Amino acid sequence: MKITNLEKTPATRMNMKGAINVTRQIPISSRDGSPSFAFRVFTIEPGGNTPFHQHHYEHLNYVIQGSGKLKTASGEYTVTRGDFMLVQPNETHQYVNTDTSTSLVIICGVPVEYE
Amino acid sequence: MKITNLEKTPATRMNMKGAINVTRQIPISSRDGSPSFAFRVFTIEPGGNTPFHQHHYEHLNYVIQGSGKLKTASGEYTVTRGDFMLVQPNETHQYVNTDTSTSLVIICGVPVEYE
Numbered sequence: 083m084k085i086t087n088l089e090k091t092p093a094t095r096m097n098m099k100g101a102i103n104v105t106r107q108i109p110i111s112s113r114d115g116s117p118s119f120a121f122r123v124f125t126i127e128p129g130g131n132t133p134f135h136q137h138h139y140e141h142l143n144y145v146i147q148g149s150g151k152l153k154t155a156s157g158e159y160t161v162t163r164g165d166f167m168l169v170q171p172n173e174t175h176q177y178v179n180t181d182t183s184t185s186l187v188i189i190c191g192v193p194v195e196y197e
Numbered sequence: 198m199k200i201t202n203l204e205k206t207p208a209t210r211m212n213m214k215g216a217i218n219v220t221r222q223i224p225i226s227s228r229d230g231s232p233s234f235a236f237r238v239f240t241i242e243p244g245g246n247t248p249f250h251q252h253h254y255e256h257l258n259y260v261i262q263g264s265g266k267l268k269t270a271s272g273e274y275t276v277t278r279g280d281f282m283l284v285q286p287n288e289t290h291q292y293v294n295t296d297t298s299t300s301l302v303i304i305c306g307v308p309v310e311y312e
Binding site: 083084085086087088109110114115116117118119121139140142144146152154156159161164165166167168169170171173189191193 | 202229231233257261274279281282283288304
């Protein structure tokens with residue numbers, strides 16, 4: 083059993099090449115004994131973005147706050163608070179905060195071996 | 198790639214014994230080709246609750262809206278919007294909406310073989 087929230091969860095700057103003004107928190111991970119899946123949370127400041135990148139595992143995303151774009155190799159999509167997104171393995175993707183005042187905050191679920 | 202939200206996701210009554218005034222939605226699951234994990238969402242009306250039950254897989258939970266109690270064999274805990282909860286395999290658990298006016302809405306992540 084673990085109960086936490088973002089105020090209690092340390093935040094670090096996302097330092098992957100191409101990331102602009104993104105912080106990362108990990109409320110649930112292998113360090114909590116989670117058996118198969120982990121929850122990261124990314125906070126993308128207004129005008130910021132995650133890298134346009136791909137990897138061989140999926141994301142299960144949920145928008146906690148804000149709005150922006152999900153850019154992929156096949157097009158770009160508007161996402162907003164309350165949206166759920168499944169990014170498949172090897173699908174190139176990038177989240178962009180297109181808002182000028184509100185941070186875009188996204189849960190990013192990944193297999194536990196990556197977190 | 199899938200992008201959806203709760204307005205677009207069918208809701209069914211949770212009919213497990215012990216469930217009171219709970220509806221269930223499944224925004225991301227094996228039917229979407231999700232490789233390892235699924236997202237259910239439970240909406241527990243004021244005064245309602247999920248069953249006090251256990252199973253051999255975990256939950257990764259996030260409170261989208263509302264507040265209530267997470268009851269376990271070892272005690273009960275207040276949970277509120279923005280909280281993340283890890284319920285381990287075989288841990289007996291129940292969510293209770295203790296509010297009188299606002300539904301308690303919770304993401305419930307489970308291994309994809311269960312959804």
